[in-house]
Amino acid sequence: xxxxxxxxxxxxxxxxxxxxxxxxxxxxxxxxxxxxxxxxxxxxxxxxxxxxxxxxxxxxxxxxxxxxxxxxxxxxxxxxxxxxxxxxxxxxxxxxxxxxxxxxxxxxxxxxxxxxxxxxxxxxxxxxxxxxxxxxxxxxxxxxxxxxxxxxxxxxxxxxxxxxxxxxxxxxxxxxxxxxxxxxxxxxxxxxxxxxxxxxxxxxxxxxxxxxxxxxxxxxxxxxxxxxxxxxxxxxxxxxxxxxxxxxxxxxxxxxxxxxxxxxxxxxxxxxxxxxxxxxxxxxxxxxxxxxxxxxxxxxxxxxxxxxxxxxxxxxxxxxxxxxxxxxxxxxxxxxxxxxxxxxxxxxxxxxxxxxxxxxxxxxxxxxxxxxxxxxxxxxxxxxx
Amino acid sequence: xxxxxxxxxxxxxxxxxxxxxxxxxxxxxxxxxxxxxxxxxxxxxxxxxxxxxxxxxxxxxxxxxxxxxxxxxxxxxxxxxxxxxxxxxxxxxxxxxxxxxxxxxxxxxxxxxxxxxxxxxxxxxxxxxxxxxxxxxxxxxxxxxxxxxxxxxxxxxxxxxxxxxxxxxxxxxxxxxxxxxxxxxxxxxxxxxxxxxxxxxxxxxxxxxxxxxxxxxxxxxxxxxxxxxxxxxxxxxxxxxxxxxxxxxxxxxxxxxxxxxxxxxxxxxxxxxxxxxxxxxxxxx
Amino acid sequence: xxxxxxxxxxxxxxxxxxxxxxxxxxxxxxxxxxxxxxxxxxxxxxxxxxxxxxxxxxxxxxxxxxxxxxxxxxxxxxxxxxxxxxxxxxxxxxxxxxxxxxxxxxxxxxxxxxxxxxxxxxxxxxxxxxxxxxxxxxxxxxxxxxxxxxxxxxxxxxxxxxxxxxxxxxxxxxxxxxxxxxxxxxxxxxxxxxxxxxxxxxxxxxxxxxxxxxxxxxxxxxxxxxxxxxxxxxxxxxxxxxxxxxxxxxxxxxxxxxxxxxxxxxxxxxxxxxxxxxxxxxxxxxxxxxxxxxxxxxxxxxx
Numbered sequence: 021x022x023x024x025x026x027x028x029x030x031x032x033x034x035x036x037x038x039x040x041x042x043x044x045x046x047x048x049x050x051x052x053x054x055x056x057x058x059x060x061x062x063x064x065x066x067x068x069x070x071x072x073x074x075x076x077x078x079x080x081x082x083x084x085x086x087x088x089x090x091x092x093x094x095x096x097x098x099x100x101x102x103x104x105x106x107x108x109x110x111x112x113x114x115x116x117x118x119x120x121x122x123x124x125x126x127x128x129x130x131x132x133x134x135x136x137x138x139x140x141x142x143x144x145x146x147x148x149x150x151x152x153x154x155x156x157x158x159x160x161x162x163x164x165x166x167x168x169x170x171x172x173x174x175x176x177x178x179x180x181x182x183x184x185x186x187x188x189x190x191x192x193x194x195x196x197x198x199x200x201x202x203x204x205x206x207x208x209x210x211x212x213x214x215x216x217x218x219x220x221x222x223x224x225x226x227x228x229x230x231x232x233x234x235x236x237x238x239x240x241x242x243x244x245x246x247x248x249x250x251x252x253x254x255x256x257x258x259x260x261x262x263x264x265x266x267x268x269x270x271x272x273x274x275x276x277x278x279x280x281x282x283x284x285x286x287x288x289x290x291x292x293x294x295x296x297x298x299x300x301x302x303x304x305x306x307x308x309x310x311x312x313x314x315x316x317x318x319x320x321x322x323x324x325x326x327x328x329x330x331x332x333x334x335x336x337x338x339x340x341x342x343x344x345x346x347x348x349x350x351x352x353x354x355x356x357x358x359x360x361x362x363x364x365x366x367x368x369x370x371x372x373x374x375x376x377x378x379x380x381x382x383x384x385x386x387x388x389x390x391x392x393x394x395x396x397x398x399x400x401x402x403x404x405x
Numbered sequence: 406x407x408x409x410x411x412x413x414x415x416x417x418x419x420x421x422x423x424x425x426x427x428x429x430x431x432x433x434x435x436x437x438x439x440x441x442x443x444x445x446x447x448x449x450x451x452x453x454x455x456x457x458x459x460x461x462x463x464x465x466x467x468x469x470x471x472x473x474x475x476x477x478x479x480x481x482x483x484x485x486x487x488x489x490x491x492x493x494x495x496x497x498x499x500x501x502x503x504x505x506x507x508x509x510x511x512x513x514x515x516x517x518x519x520x521x522x523x524x525x526x527x528x529x530x531x532x533x534x535x536x537x538x539x540x541x542x543x544x545x546x547x548x549x550x551x552x553x554x555x556x557x558x559x560x561x562x563x564x565x566x567x568x569x570x571x572x573x574x575x576x577x578x579x580x581x582x583x584x585x586x587x588x589x590x591x592x593x594x595x596x597x598x599x600x601x602x603x604x605x606x607x608x609x610x611x612x613x614x615x616x617x618x619x620x621x622x623x624x625x626x627x628x629x630x631x632x633x634x635x636x637x638x639x640x641x642x643x644x645x646x647x648x649x650x651x652x653x654x655x656x657x658x659x660x661x662x663x664x665x666x667x668x669x670x671x672x673x674x675x676x677x678x679x680x681x682x683x684x685x686x687x688x689x690x
Numbered sequence: 691x692x693x694x695x696x697x698x699x700x701x702x703x704x705x706x707x708x709x710x711x712x713x714x715x716x717x718x719x720x721x722x723x724x725x726x727x728x729x730x731x732x733x734x735x736x737x738x739x740x741x742x743x744x745x746x747x748x749x750x751x752x753x754x755x756x757x758x759x760x761x762x763x764x765x766x767x768x769x770x771x772x773x774x775x776x777x778x779x780x781x782x783x784x785x786x787x788x789x790x791x792x793x794x795x796x797x798x799x800x801x802x803x804x805x806x807x808x809x810x811x812x813x814x815x816x817x818x819x820x821x822x823x824x825x826x827x828x829x830x831x832x833x834x835x836x837x838x839x840x841x842x843x844x845x846x847x848x849x850x851x852x853x854x855x856x857x858x859x860x861x862x863x864x865x866x867x868x869x870x871x872x873x874x875x876x877x878x879x880x881x882x883x884x885x886x887x888x889x890x891x892x893x894x895x896x897x898x899x900x901x902x903x904x905x906x907x908x909x910x911x912x913x914x915x916x917x918x919x920x921x922x923x924x925x926x927x928x929x930x931x932x933x934x935x936x937x938x939x940x941x942x943x944x945x946x947x948x949x950x951x952x953x954x955x956x957x958x959x960x961x962x963x964x965x966x967x968x969x970x971x972x973x974x975x976x977x978x979x980x981x982x983x984x985x986x987x988x989x990x991x992x993x
Contacts, residue, residue: 050959053521083954087914088907093718093951100714114822117909121827139821185668185812186913190820210660211668215625217422217616220415220542221660222667224408240523241617244531248615251532252543253411266523268617270460274527440794488970495977497793498742502929503973505922510966517960628801628918635798672809675802679787682799686790 041076042335044325045098045128047109047119049086053240053266055111057312058133062108064298064305064315065322075329077322080104084111088118095119099126105337106131108321111314113137113187120144129337129344131321133314136160137191138363145365149341151358153321153370155285158362161192163376164263164283165199167390171233172203174401176258180231181209182222182246184238188265189214193237214238217245223253232258232402240268247276250405258402266312267386277381279403285375286313286352287386289396295352311386316352324349324356344368407539408661414542416657420649421550422611427630427637427645428557429604435640436577436597439489440497442504444630445623446511447477447602451609453515456618459526466526466614470552473606481602485595493594515620524618531614549611553646556604560642573597577640632678652677693937694849697944701842705835719951721838721906724845725899727943729920730927731848732895734939735855737928739888740868742793745784745800746896747921748807749777753897754904754915755817758825761905766828770840770901777897778890780807785889789882801918808916822911825904840902845940848895852936855891864888865934896924930972932981941980 046062049055059081066077080102084091098104099122106129110116116135120143123130132140132152136159144150155163168179179200183189193209200207208229210222219242226234234257236246243264250260261281271277288299288309298316303309328344329335345368348357353375361369378390380399389399426448433441441447451473458464458472488507492500533544564570576593612622633652637644652674659666659673701724709716733746757773764772788799811817818824828837855861863884866874871881904910923946931942949968953961976982 051516051521053523056520081958083958085954088909089722089903090954092907093715093722096718097712097715097955101711103711114909114911114914117822117824118907121908137821139824143824182667185820187820187822187911211665213667213671216670217612217625218419218656220419220546221412221657224411224415225661225666228408241619243523244525245616248532248543248545252534252541252546253415254534254536254541268523268525270525270527274525274531275529276532434794488974491974492977495973496933498737498925498929498933499973499977502926503970505926506966506969506973508966510963510970513960513962513966517963632798632802635794639794668813669809672806675805679799679802679806682791682795682802683787686788686795 039074039076040329040333040335041078042106042329042340043078043080043102043104045095045102045104045107045109046079046081047084047091047094047098047107048081048111048133049115050081050083052086052111054134054312054314055084055086057310058111058314058318060302060306060310061315061318061320062322063318064301065319065326067305068301068319069322069326069329072326072330075326077326077329084109084115086112086115088115091115092118092122095122095126099128105129105335106325106340108133108318108325110135110140113140116140117143120147123147123150129341131325133317133321137187141361141363141365148367149337150366151341151344151368151370152361152366153317153356155371155373155375156361156363156369157192158195159371159373160263160283160376161195161199163373164196165203166373167261167283167378168200168205168233169203170390171259171401172205174399176232176401177204178206178229178231179208179233179235180226180229180257181207182219182234182236182238183209183211184214184242185211186214188239189237212238212242215241217241219246219249220253223249223255227253227255231255234260236260236262237264238262239264240266240271243268243271243280244274244276247274247280247405251276255405257405260403260405272381272384272386279380279382279400279405281378281380281389281399281403282386283376283378284313284386285371285377286316287311287377287379287388289386290352290377290388290394291396292350292352292354294350298352313353320351320353320356323351411540412657412661413654414540415661416654417650418542418546418550419657420646420653421546421553422608422615422626423629423633423653424557424646424649425549425553425608425611426605426626427633427649428553428560428642429601429608430627430630431634431637431640431642431645432560432597432604433601434634435642436573437485437489437493437594437601439598440501440504440631441601442501442627443484443508443511444601444605445627446508446515447480447605447623448609448612448626449512449515449620449623450480451477451606452613452618452622453519453609454606455610455613456524456526459613466528466610470607470610473610474603477606477609478599478603480606482595482599484602485598489598490591490594512620512623519620521620526613526618528614545611545615549615552607552611556607557642557646560600564642569593569596629674632675636678636681691853694853694940697940698842698846698849701845705838717835717838719947721841722903723944723947724841725903725906726920726923726927726947727940728841728844728848728899729896729924730931730939730943731845731852731936732892732899733924734928734933734935735852735895736888736892737925738855738861738864738868738934739885740792741885741889742797742925743800743892744797744918744921744925745781745803746892746924747918748800748804748916749781749893749896750900750903750920750924751811751910751912751915752777752780752807753900754910755811755823755900756897757901758823758904758910759816761826766830766836766840766905770898773901774894774897777900778894781889781893782886785886789885801921804916804918804921808912811916812912817912818910820912822909825908825910827908828902828905837902837906840905844895844899844902847898849936849940851891851895852939856936860884860887926969928979930969930979932979935981937984938979938981945980 760769932938
């Protein structure tokens with residue numbers, strides 16, 4: 021009996037020696053949908069990494085409150101009290117920008133999950149330990165423009181843009197307008213306040229313009245009112261195309277969602293092995309399927325970090341960073357590897373416009389319709405609104 | 406011409422939802438003298454009642470209207486009994502902080518229970534459209550407008566025609582020194598606060614149909630509802646619908662006729678309030 | 691007085707205390723707590739005339755934006771002062787037009803003012819609009835503790851002004867105005883002057899706090915800088931701590947922020963439920979706020 025115990029202890033000690041342990045800070049707005057999904061994804065990924073046995077990641081999770089006044093002290097606490105060397109976080113652009121100061125001060129390896137604004141790219145341009153996974157806003161614009169080019173080939177000529185007047189909606193609006201006009205479109209753009217639920221007046225204004233495409237850049241709260249009120253004022257566009265970061269729960273069951281198109285980085289129905297694997301693992305752990313692409317994004321960050329730590333077989337942040345820069349792996353979004361960003365401002369950019377796909381709500385679910393190589397169904401154009 | 410007509414209709418119908426949220430608030434301020442920051446959270450509870458009944462039991466939101474009113478009446482009465490009654494004698498600011506605390510607690514309790522997700526229902530009539538000549542408008546906003554007019558007319562009738570109504574008005578006009586509050590007065594406060602919450606609940610059901618359901622759904626309209634009842638004159642129920650219509654029309658006209666006007670809607674809404682308040686204050690004296 | 695001095699002394703000495711690994715976190719949190727407490731003190735000054743303002747978020751924001759825009763050209767301190775001055779100027783305009791409004795009418799008028807200002811900042815080009823405005827750290831980052839001590843200074847100035855006003859003749863004029871303008875006039879108080887003066891001092895201090903806030907967060911957006919949440923916080927804290935006092939908003943601010951931070955670290959998800967409940971219980975059992983509790987301890991003296 022005693023012998024067995026001693027053997028066990030030796031075995032465990034041996035395992036512990038072979039195992040590299042790192043503490044990782046997670047700084048996310050956990051009371052928002054996207055932040056919660058991201059956290060779930062990170063935790064799921066870490067579970068996978070730890071199950072492999074060679075690397076042990078310990079998470080210290082802190083709420084960034086979605087505001088700089090909370091996020092800055094929270095990062096400080098991670099760095100000085102919890103003494104982590106690696107931080108996963110930076111979902112909202114404004115918050116991430118505010119973090120740029122303390123990040124440079126404490127010099128962690130910063131794995132950035134969101135923050136698409138190129139203002140953030142400038143803020144981190146001289147920081148060498150910054151790994152940005154999410155595409156930048158110019159990637160998002162490029163992906164949407166490709167879709168618009170395709171629509172132009174299908175006869176669309178006039179675009180009405182509804183954009184929310186916060187940073188999310190307004191950031192790319194000038195670029196959009198100019199680029200769409202370059203493509204040959206006539207454009208009319210109107211701002212709105214997200215969550216107001218009242219679009220009839222603006223949509224009535226658009227009526228005289230007779231748009232082929234109603235393109236809205238806003239949030240999930242605007243989805244149903246826009247779909248309903250477009251019909252109610254009799255706007256009759258040929259396509260309602262939206263780009264919110266998330267869609268409302270249950271929208272697909274509502275008949276008003278039919279034919280509405282949107283852009284996302286990932287759908288649970290995406291047909292690649294990593295995506296299927298992720299969906300299964302997620303369902304097993306959380307008992308549901310998530311639609312939020314921030315969940316697989318968090319998962320990918322955790323997995324890639326696990327690989328880098330294993331390759332470095334050290335908890336040193338710079339050795340891990342060196343290995344992370346070399347990581348090449350398949351993910352639910354497609355292949356991941358780090359390259360300098362298109363503007364050359366940051367050195368380690370993970371994904372680009374190629375992860376975006378266009379989908380359409382068809383018969384109660386979202387189906388990829390563009391680009392052609394990833395489409396499950398042809399785009400219904402003109403749609404019926 | 407047709408555009409103008411359509412714009413006017415858009416504005417007037419948008420006023421329906423504003424007035425619906427504002428009416429309950431006006432009742433609480435007018436009769437009990439309480440500025441209830443948690444009014445929006447009462448609406449949020451109404452929206453969740455509607456959503457959960459729909460998803461869980463397949464009950465149509467139209468039927469939930471009555472149920473939500475009953476549930477929220479009880480919530481309102483309990484709130485009055487447990488929280489408001491003890492502070493009736495306290496300064497107005499204390500009452501405000503109390504209802505603010507309630508608002509924070511309820512909103513975050515909902516967040517804990519249901520998550521931050523935006524949820525939508527699916528009924529056959531959410532996109533239903535009525536067309537008359539060249540103008541068209543949605544059935545749900547129209548229903549919300551009719552509902553709020555109906556409820557307010559019913560409320561006037563109750564206050565003006567019934568014995569209990571007289572008592573309510575008497576109490577409202579003559580807030581006795583709270584130490585001397587009679588049992589009768591207490592009961593009327595309870596009734597008024599319960600009714601106020603019930604109105605919020607019904608507004609919440611309409612929100613769940615026309616917009617969405619989430620822990621923060623109450624907030625957007627409550628801020629504007631506050632502004633509306635202040636513009637109408639605190640406690641003046643009759644002023645609620647006219648004030649809502651003026652403001653909603655201002656919003657609609659700006660959005661439709663001014664390029665980029667959608668971004669100025671909030672500013673115009675509050676500018677009208679500001680001008681109305683200051684103009685009135687300088688005129689009367 | 692002793693309490694206020696003690697808090698300020700502690701604030702000054704805090705960076706030197708042996709806080710161990712928590713030092714940086716405590717300093718960061720304290721800096722935001724000082725600024726919010728300063729804002730609360732400023733709000734309370736106006737409240738002493740009986741005016742309930744929801745514009746203090748806007749004054750904070752105006753100070754923040756002005757200081758952020760002026761700092762690169764003028765240097766940190768002049769920019770901060772000018773930020774306060776800009777806020778005071780706007781408060782003069784607002785105060786003149788709302789002189790005759792009281793209670794909720796005044797509150798909603800000030801709310802309307804905030805919303806209009808926010809939209810203007812959102813639409814303007816030179817403010818960075820909705821994208822936001824990057825801000826330089828205080829003194830261009832030359833002193834690591836520069837921002838911290840600026841926040842301490844703001845808090846000290848707010849507390850001093852609050853204390854001095856509490857002992858001046860103006861104090862009685864303000865109290866009289868609060869209790870009834872007609873009576874105040876009979877007593878020979880120039881109600882208009884008192885209200886405008888209180889409004890401008892109050893807005894100046896709020897703007898000052900906003901400027902230091904900007905230099906700490908390094909990034910401003912209209913929805914953050916002019917958020918209604920901050921206006922509400924400015925009123926929650928004095929009520930929680932004790933209205934019309936100096937120690938009330940000061941302690942209230944430090945306790946509310948610490949409580950919120952502690953709950954967030956302790957409970958995580960859903961901590962705001964507890965926060966809301968604490969506010970409710972405070973009102974139910976401490977109608978005069980924390981100062982009421984202290985006064986009771988001292989034997990029922992009036993707070």
